Amino acid sequence: MILFSSRSVLLSVYYPQIFLILTSGSYLALSSVVALGANIICNKIPGLAPRQRAICQSRPDAIIVIGEGAQMGINECQYQFRYGRWNCSALGEKTVFGQELRVGSREAAFTYAITAAGVAHAVTAACSQGNLSNCGCDREKQGYYNQEEGWKWGGCSADIRYGIEFSRRFVDAREIKKNARRLMNLHNNEAGRKVLEERMKLECKCHGVSGSCTTKTCWTTLPKFREIGYILKEKYNAAVQVEVVRASRLRQPTFLKIKQIKSYQKPMETDLVYIEKSPNYCEEDASTGSVGTQGRLCNRTSPNADGCDMMCCGRGYNTHQYTKVWQCNCKFHWCCFVKCNTCSERTEVFTCK
Numbered sequence: 001m002i003l004f005s006s007r008s009v010l011l012s013v014y015y016p017q018i019f020l021i022l023t024s025g026s027y028l029a030l031s032s033v034v035a036l037g038a039n040i041i042c043n044k045i046p047g048l049a050p051r052q053r054a055i056c057q058s059r060p061d062a063i064i065v066i067g068e069g070a071q072m073g074i075n076e077c078q079y080q081f082r083y084g085r086w087n088c089s090a091l092g093e094k095t096v097f098g099q100e101l102r103v104g105s106r107e108a109a110f111t112y113a114i115t116a117a118g119v120a121h122a123v124t125a126a127c128s129q130g131n132l133s134n135c136g137c138d139r140e141k142q143g144y145y146n147q148e149e150g151w152k153w154g155g156c157s158a159d160i161r162y163g164i165e166f167s168r169r170f171v172d173a174r175e176i177k178k179n180a181r182r183l184m185n186l187h188n189n190e191a192g193r194k195v196l197e198e199r200m201k202l203e204c205k206c207h208g209v210s211g212s213c214t215t216k217t218c219w220t221t222l223p224k225f226r227e228i229g230y231i232l233k234e235k236y237n238a239a240v241q242v243e244v245v246r247a248s249r250l251r252q253p254t255f256l257k258i259k260q261i262k263s264y265q266k267p268m269e270t271d272l273v274y275i276e277k278s279p280n281y282c283e284e285d286a287s288t289g290s291v292g293t294q295g296r297l298c299n300r301t302s303p304n305a306d307g308c309d310m311m312c313c314g315r316g317y318n319t320h321q322y323t324k325v326w327q328c329n330c331k332f333h334w335c336c337f338v339k340c341n342t343c344s345e346r347t348e349v350f351t352c353k
Contacts, residue, residue, distance in 0.1 A: 051173035062123070062132060066170055069122030073115035076229040080110075083306035085281040085293050085313070101289040104181050104275040106239040108289075112185050113192030113232050113272055116171045120193050121225055124163030128156055128222075135162045141220065151204060154217025160200055164193045180244040180253050184275050187256060191270050195231050198270070199223040232272070239272040282313035293352045300350050312352035320349045 042048065042056035042063065056063045077088040086107050101108040127135035137156035145152045171189055175182045201221045208214030242256040245264065256273060257264045267273050279285065284292035298308035298317055308317040328343035 047174075049174040049176055052170055055170055055173070059133075062166070062170075065122050065126045065132060066119050069119035069167075070115050071118075072122060072225055073111075073118030076118070076225060077111055077114050079226075080229050080233045081107075083304070085305070085311060086278075086290065087296075089291050103279060103288050104184050105278040106236055106272065106274040107278055109184070109188045109239055109272040109274045110232060110236045112188040113195070113235070114229065115192070116167055116189035117192035117196045117228050117232070118225065119171055120160070120163040120167035120196055121222060121228070122163075123166045124158050124160050124222055127162055128158050135159060138162075138220065146218075151216035151218050153219065155203075155205075155219035157220040158200070158222050160197055160220070160222070164197060167193055178252055180256075180275055183244060183253050183256050184242070184273055187267070187271075187273050191235065191272055192228075192232060194270050195235070196223070196228055199227060199231070235270065235272045239274055240267045241277075242267055242273045242275060244275070280313065282315075296352045298350050298352055308350055308352065315353045317350045317352050320351065322347055322349075 039057060041060055042053050045053075045056065045063070048056060074088065081087045088111070101111060123132065123135075126132045128137060130136065136159070138159040138161070141153040141157035143153060168189070172186055175185050201223055202218055203221050204216050204218040206213035206216050241259045243259045244253040245255050245257050246252060247254045255266065256275075257266055279288040279290055281288070281290040282293060284290060284294075293311050293313060294315075296311055298311040299306045300308050300317070303309075305311065323344050323346050325342060325344045327340040330338050330340040332338050
């Protein structure tokens with residue numbers, strides 16, 4: 001941990017193990033970040049591929065935003081799967097993008113899509129807020145009239161194309177091996193970014209006397225990331241199993257096609273794809289990214305994934321009883337004190353054996 005400058009800027013390694021630099025509500029200026037020594041910072045971040053490390057050294061201000069975007073993706077993953085046997089809890093460790101799932105499963109497909117979308121979202125937002133150099137508002141969406149609908153571009157439109165391209169350059173750079181998993185990961189990265197791009201919002205504001213809409217200016221804004229999480233969760237549920245098609249001469253993987261279909265049909269751009277079936281995630285297994293379900297909370301009466309029957313994989317569950325006590329029915333008495341009653345409630349919770 002390094003403390004420096006009169007503004008007490010704190011540099012530390014936090015959950016996704018990337019350096020987060022905070023100042024009183026704003027990012028540190030580029031010159032100050034560079035003063036830390038880009039080489040020192042980037043060499044200490046674990047798990048970066050050579051091309052990623054080169055980008056980090058040339059754009060140390062961007063690596064901060066990338067780390068926040070990746071963490072946003074991991075947080076959303078953990079939210080979307082909070083009631084499942086696999087709950088994304090193994091992520092958030094090891095590298096900027098969390099612990100890689102070795103099995104090319106639909107869970108791995110989701111993690112790649114959500115983190116690629118998270119990086120694109122964070123970079124785009126940082127550009128709009130003026131927190132990154134070399135980018136800003138979308139310059140192509142300024143002043144042009146839409147004659148048919150009667151409005152013109154105004155305000156600051158989010159430059160989603162810049163965010164997506166930056167995510168593509170950085171996130172995809174970790175795919176080094178020329179194998180089927182590489183093609184799977186790249187496809188899912190692109191699917192996550194495509195979903196984000198398709199959900200961009202158009203916001204407008206009317207201008208005129210007494211609230212009339214004589215003229216109207218519009219601009220594009222980013223969607224809430226929770227919306228992207230829900231959409232990608234639906235894509236996860238409908239994920240497509242694929243297999244690799246190899247070049248005839250070098251036998252290297254060239255593209256993916258949907259498995260069990262005789263024709264060479266490719267998956268859709270926004271499909272999540274996987275090449276291996278998912279493990280059951282019942283027992284702890286580091287090789288599959290499973291932390292097991294022992295000790296997990298479950299719902300005794302639920303028939304869904306959070307129910308004790310499914311969550312505990314048939315091992316049974318433990319019942320814990322406790323009494324919750326709190327102050328209630330508080331009243332203010334003149335003058336001058338508050339008198340409360342003490343309320344209590346007996347509660348049961350269930351955890352997997």
